[in-house]
Amino acid sequence: MPAEARPGEPYPGPVLDLLAAAGDRTVFEHGARAVSGARMLGLVRRVAAGLRAAGLGPGDGVALRLGVTPEAFAAVIAGHVVGARVVGVRPGLPPAQLRHVLHQDVTAVVADDGTGTLALADLLATPDEGGRPQPSGRPGDVARLLYTSGSTGTPKACAQTYAAMSAAWTARPEAWPPAIRELASRLRRYLVFGSLSSQVMMEYGVLTLAAGGTMVVADPPAFPEAITGLGATASVITVPRLYQLVAAQRRRPADLSSLRALMVSGSPLAASRLREALDVLGPVVFHGYGQTETGTISMATPWDVPPSVGFPPDVVDVVVRGPDGRPVPPGVDGELYVRTPAQAAGYWNDPGRSAEVFVDGWVRTRDLGHFDADGRLYLTGRTRDVVIVNANLYYTGPIERVLAAAPGVAEAYVVAAPDEETGEAAHAFVVPAADRVPDLDALRELVGERLGGACVPATITVVDEVPVGPGGKPDKRLLLPAIPRPEDGPVRLA
Structure with missing residues (x-):
């Protein structure tokens, strides 16, 4: 039935x-x-x-x-x-x-x-x-x-x-938005890998069932080998892996004739890199935007205008609000508030954080963006101090606290910057304690032990003081130009 x-x-x-x-x-x-x-x-x-x-x-x-x-x-x-x-x-x-x-x-x-x-x-x-x-x-x-x-x-x-x-509309073809309907037509053989506890992996799996396709296990999930070896037509892919696949195709093209869809999500995708991917791989890149709290918010098809993330479907409400909480007109950046049919009800056993994010039936995405006059959605920044590594979001505050509590460190500041291998990476700046020289290798090890390898800074720079903005408060944005090249390793910035 x-x-x-x-x-x-x-x-x-x-x-x-x-x-x-x-x-x-x-x-x-x-x-x-x-x-x-x-x-x-x-x-x-x-x-x-x-x-x-x-x-x-x-x-x-x-x-x-x-x-x-x-x-x-x-x-x-x-x-x-x-x-x-x-x-x-x-x-x-x-x-x-x-x-x-x-x-x-x-x-x-x-x-x-x-x-x-x-x-x-x-x-x-x-x-x-x-x-x-x-x-x-x-x-x-x-x-x-x-x-x-x-x-x-x-x-x-x-x-x-x-x-x-x-x-949720995933298992119900009659409820699919236009972009999802186009994607579903390409899910004949969908690669699954990593973990079925992944919301994205599982949701696309159910979508594949509804589209009449087959889930195919890629073990290991190497690209392009998994695509060519299994005749895959579709796969989830992170931004770093997309970059690597494009580079590999330029060096030594593989037969990707079976490929119909790469679903990119998890971290920002630069418009220039998206155009390059479409040029090298063909019209196969679907750029999704969503959060764990909301599920899919919107999706750009290969024919949408980069760097937009497409048109939110009719069942998804998106409002762009200014600092005063009021909606702003098209073309004006603000924080995105979202309502989706399948959004979370809150954080389990965490009423404090739930109250910060789940507000009057809306989810505060903590992302900045705007609509254009035609209703396309664009992402332009974040209100959160985070770094997105391999499609996983990490707050920089805990990294700063671990570093600042370590021997030889008086202050610590962490910023995010684009990274070819992981999408983004954390970069740390530490102010040494008086007459102390921080052990930078020990700092890296400490962060890895406390927070996991993805939070380990790609670079650690020793500074005498952190730059401040007009109000006299530390302004981490002023540290971005001082990030050393990763191959330089830890350095001291006088």
């Missing part, structure tokens, strides 16, 4: 219908394994039955520590079938952050490597009773927690309810 024929049924009802409609068609390829829609639906039934047999149901927190496999995809959907609060655990979390995630009201941990309270293999061994699984999610319950990068020390968890997930 089509998804629209089940009014009021909670998520993942539409996904179950997509799998049932796929029947014998392959929906997931993992190496030599080809899993049909009917087979995937069976995997979902067994895992859901196993979760229920373990006493798990609506309102329970279920963390998933899983690889990128058909069974992992089935486990995500099964967690929603039983109405649980599904927590995807991103690989590579520092130990402290992993403990934080796994102790956020988590009832059970499902793993495929023996590290959980429930083994995925045991859940899959549950007898398959057949039929269509019956979703148990309650509209007001939190369906999933989507964790931010954790750059503040403890990752924030965006709490998305079952009502919000049910309102």
Whole structure:
């Protein structure tokens, strides 16, 4: 039965219908394994039955520590079938952050490597009773927690309810905006890699199902080899990887004739580099804009005018507000406030931060931008002091605090700058304590231990004092011209 024929049924009802409609068609390829829609639906039934047999149901927190496999995809959907609060655990979390995630009201941990309270293999061994699984999610319950990068020390968890997930258009072709409809036509073979706990990876996976395509595991996710070897038509790609792919194609062109769509998101994409990518790769680049808190806000197709991020769909409200909180006219920059059907309800167990970002039904993006006269959206800056490394957002404040508390350092300041390999990188400037010489290698090691490798500054510069603006306060923007070239390493700026 089509998804629209089940009014009021909670998520993942539409996904179950997509799998049932796929029947014998392959929906997931993992190496030599080809899993049909009917087979995937069976995997979902067994895992859901196993979760229920373990006493798990609506309102329970279920963390998933899983690889990128058909069974992992089935486990995500099964967690929603039983109405649980599904927590995807991103690989590579520092130990402290992993403990934080796994102790956020988590009832059970499902793993495929023996590290959980429930083994995925045991859940899959549950007898398959057949039929269509019956979703148990309650509209007001939190369906999933989507964790931010954790750059503040403890990752924030965006709490998305079952009502919000049910309102999302991803699994419902009749609700697709024009840019998504164009993208969906190109998702015949969509590469999946990294982690299915990634909001972007999973959402495009469901979109692929709805488009009649196949998810194909890329392991390792090397470009262009994964595209050529698997005949991929589409993939998510970060800005640095896009730059690297373009450079590789200029040096030694690979046969990318199968490629129809590269979905770029996570960090700024310069208009000149976008034009270069379109020139080298052809009309395949879709530049998306969204946040963990909101989901997709807008998407530029290969034919949109760079550097715009396209036209927000009709179901997404975007207002540009000036410093006084009032809307500003087209062409004037301001902070973007957004409402989407599937946005998060707030941050889990964090009312203070929730109140700062989720305001009267709107999400404060903390991004700056404007509309042109035709309604295209442009991004021009940020109100937040952040750096985006490999599509993950990190606040610079925690990096500054770690550096400033280290021996030999009196003050520390961190700025973000474009980086060819990571999109952006952190660059630090430290003022030494009296008669002390900071150990710059030790500073790097300390940041890595406390906050993770992505927060380690690409360069550390010793300065006698930080420049100040007209008001007499430190102005970090004045440090940007003083960033040394990465190959110069740590230097002292007198």
